[in-house]
Amino acid sequence: MAEPLLSFTEVWKSYGQGEAQVHALAGVDLAIRAGEFVAIMGPSGSGKSTSMNIIGCLDTPTSGRHGFLGVDAGRLDRSQRAVLRNLYIGFVFQGYNLLPRTTAAENVELPLIYRGVATTERRKAAMNALAQVGLAGREHHTPAELSGGQQQRVAIARAIVTRPTLLVADEPTGNLDTQRSHEIMELLTGLNRDEGLTIAMVTHEGDIAAYADRTIDFLDGKIVSHGFVEEPA
Amino acid sequence: MLWETVRLALRSVRRNALRSILTLLGIVIGVAAVIAMVTIGSGTTAKVRDDIAKLGSNLLVVRAARPDRSGTANFTPRRLEQKDLEALGTELNDVRAVSGEAQTQLRLVYGSQNTAAQATGTDTEYFTARDWTVDLGRAFTDGEVRSGAGVCLIGQTIRSQFFGQGDPLDEVIRVGKTSCRVIGTLGSKGYTGFGQDQDNLVLMPLTTFQRRIAGNRNIDTIYVSVRDGASTAQAVSEVTAIMREVRGIQPGGDDNFDVRDMTQIADAMTSATTAMTGMLGAVAGVSLLVGGIGIMNIMLVSVTERTREIGIRLAIGAHERHILVQFLVEATVLSLLGGLIGIALGLGLAGGAASLLAIPFAPSLTVVVIAVAFSALIGMVFGFFPALRGARLNPIDALRHE
Ligand SMILES: Nc1ncnc2c1ncn2[C@@H]1O[C@H](COP(=O)(O)OP(=O)(O)OP(=O)(O)O)[C@@H](O)[C@H]1O
Numbered sequence: 001m002a003e004p005l006l007s008f009t010e011v012w013k014s015y016g017q018g019e020a021q022v023h024a025l026a027g028v029d030l031a032i033r034a035g036e037f038v039a040i041m042g043p044s045g046s047g048k049s050t051s052m053n054i055i056g057c058l059d060t061p062t063s064g065r066h067g068f069l070g071v072d073a074g075r076l077d078r079s080q081r082a083v084l085r086n087l088y089i090g091f092v093f094q095g096y097n098l099l100p101r102t103t104a105a106e107n108v109e110l111p112l113i114y115r116g117v118a119t120t121e122r123r124k125a126a127m128n129a130l131a132q133v134g135l136a137g138r139e140h141h142t143p144a145e146l147s148g149g150q151q152q153r154v155a156i157a158r159a160i161v162t163r164p165t166l167l168v169a170d171e172p173t174g175n176l177d178t179q180r181s182h183e184i185m186e187l188l189t190g191l192n193r194d195e196g197l198t199i200a201m202v203t204h205e206g207d208i209a210a211y212a213d214r215t216i217d218f219l220d221g222k223i224v225s226h227g228f229v230e231e232p233a
Numbered sequence: 234m235l236w237e238t239v240r241l242a243l244r245s246v247r248r249n250a251l252r253s254i255l256t257l258l259g260i261v262i263g264v265a266a267v268i269a270m271v272t273i274g275s276g277t278t279a280k281v282r283d284d285i286a287k288l289g290s291n292l293l294v295v296r297a298a299r300p301d302r303s304g305t306a307n308f309t310p311r312r313l314e315q316k317d318l319e320a321l322g323t324e325l326n327d328v329r330a331v332s333g334e335a336q337t338q339l340r341l342v343y344g345s346q347n348t349a350a351q352a353t354g355t356d357t358e359y360f361t362a363r364d365w366t367v368d369l370g371r372a373f374t375d376g377e378v379r380s381g382a383g384v385c386l387i388g389q390t391i392r393s394q395f396f397g398q399g400d401p402l403d404e405v406i407r408v409g410k411t412s413c414r415v416i417g418t419l420g421s422k423g424y425t426g427f428g429q430d431q432d433n434l435v436l437m438p439l440t441t442f443q444r445r446i447a448g449n450r451n452i453d454t455i456y457v458s459v460r461d462g463a464s465t466a467q468a469v470s471e472v473t474a475i476m477r478e479v480r481g482i483q484p485g486g487d488d489n490f491d492v493r494d495m496t497q498i499a500d501a502m503t504s505a506t507t508a509m510t511g512m513l514g515a516v517a518g519v520s521l522l523v524g525g526i527g528i529m530n531i532m533l534v535s536v537t538e539r540t541r542e543i544g545i546r547l548a549i550g551a552h553e554r555h556i557l558v559q560f561l562v563e564a565t566v567l568s569l570l571g572g573l574i575g576i577a578l579g580l581g582l583a584g585g586a587a588s589l590l591a592i593p594f595a596p597s598l599t600v601v602v603i604a605v606a607f608s609a610l611i612g613m614v615f616g617f618f619p620a621l622r623g624a625r626l627n628p629i630d631a632l633r634h635e
């Protein structure tokens with residue numbers, strides 16, 4: 001088996017000191033291979049968001065190894081992690097997190113600005129990404145002028161416009177109704193299937209998790225199931 | 234990338250228009266004050282120089298005391314007298330005019346109107362020495378000076394105040410306790426750089442002034458106008474020699490009078506206005522600093538308000554320096570904008586003041602450039618701390634911020 005795209009080895013994440021100490025992650029081992037679509041489930045407070053933040057190189061483990069692209073990302077400094085995020089990772093959040101009073105196109109262009117992509121090239125890439133998520137014609141709408149589902153599509157376009165290796169999505173359908181949720185999932189599965197985009201996604205809903213190749217289950221900061229399907233005998 | 238950031242900053246300034254304007258105000262007022270002060274100051278200086286240049290750099294001024302009153306201990310001034318004037322008038326070569334002058338401030342009355350004005354007693358050469366032209370009527374004659382005739386010429390200010398459009402010639406006006414018949418009016422000279430109205434005067438024969446107004450035979454000033462092309466330095470030493478001889482000063486004894494040429498006087502006067510300008514400029518500079526603190530305050534608020542935005546930017550690939558630059562540029566754009574508005578306002582004020590005070594409008598490119606650079610610098614310096622605070626935010630905390 002090829003080396004996984006990302007891996008956790010005995011990862012702990014602890015907050016606070018002494019008596020009041022909380023272990024958000026208590027010795028997690030996991031591996032996600034390139035091209036996989038993995039769902040992460042578990043009750044509230046079980047450490048899903050904490051592990052997603054580490055996977056997305058926004059945060060570092062208290063101890064243990066966070067391997068990403070063959071490096072120990074937990075040992076990188078702030079600016080080195082910023083480079084990793086800039087080059088390889090796209091984020092989709094539950095709350096969309098678009099910049100207010102900024103058009104869809106400008107929101108999608110933003111990551112490219114930080115990559116130093118020239119204006120015309122940037123415009124074109126943003127238009128393409130928006131078309132890809134089915135928002136052609138809405139480029140100049142601001143978030144306030146878009147529905148929740150449309151805003152989440154803009155957020156996905158923003159995440160994929162840089163052609164990242166890994167898409168990190170923390171409850172991407174958490175704010176959407178069933179109909180919109182399934183549309184978003186179709187979109188993500190398509191990206192995973194057609195572009196080989198690796199996706200790590202947190203969700204609370206079983207039918208959303210069903211779109212993924214497998215589901216990792218968290219409980220009290222530990223993984224209780226890696227979701228590998230038993231090979232038929 | 235930088236242009237992108239500047240656009241972004243401009244947009245954020247526009248979005249919070251009212252707040253931006255209030256923040257800018259400090260910088261605007263500071264810069265406007267500096268620009269106005271310096272521009273008006275240099276206009277005044279230019280005007281003073283110009284006034285003095287108009288008198289001619291070849292004019293020597295002889296007085297009993299130094300104009301700046303910085304008399305040394307062994308300098309005992311003695312009043313100028315008729316014999317000093319006569320000696321200079323007869324013995325000097327290479328001169329256009331030698332003229333004595335005595336002055337006082339008093340009240341003029343015509344009919345039911347009265348006004349305070351400068352009364353000057355002098356001789357016929359005064360017109361050449363001090364560059365006065367006769368606008369209407371005639372100047373007084375040597376005969377009138379000798380006999381002490383009750384005739385006078387009036388300046389434009391008095392003419393228009395007493396007579397309006399009417400004919401002032403042969404009218405009789407009261408000058409203090411005496412009266413004189415108007416035989417002419419003087420061409421206008423306007424205001425001096427210090428805001429003094431040069432046309433608010435009445436000119437009469439020296440003897441008339443001495444007998445009827447001053448009640449003594451004093452002369453305040455003797456003007457010596459050196460012929461064009463002749464050496465002023467040479468003239469100064471000639472005047473000094475003649476004066477010492479007339480006054481019987483022994484070789485080695487100290488002068489009891491003072492001879493200056495106009496360039497020396499100009500230097501003394503302009504150095505005073507320059508010092509004043511510098512001081513006012515420094516006071517205005519302090520208000521710039523206050524403006525800078527305003528910028529810092531608003532940038533701190535802005536960073537806090539936009540914590541979530543910073544989190545988003547960091548998550549989608551911004552580096553620390555991108556955030557730093559963004560807020561730094563925003564602060565700089567803000568204060569630069571304030572600076573530009575301040576410059577426009579300051580120049581406007583200076584322009585208004587210039588036409589009001591009748592001094593030349595003398596905007597200095599150097600001062601404008603310095604003001605622009607300084608306001609940009611203020612934005613950078615005072616924007617740096619808030620920007621750094623924004624850039625150093627933990628992306629997770631920032632994203633969680635409501
Ligand atoms: N900054 C923090 N300081 C202290 N404790 C924290 C912090 N962040 C997370 N925790 C704790 O870590 C634990 C795991 O939190 P996490 O956000 O990963 O849960 P989650 O699985 O994403 O839950 P949810 O489904 O509600 O989003 C929780 O008990 C939480 O209180």
Ligand SMILES: [Mg+2]
Pocket residue numbers: 048049050
């Ligand atoms: Mg969570």
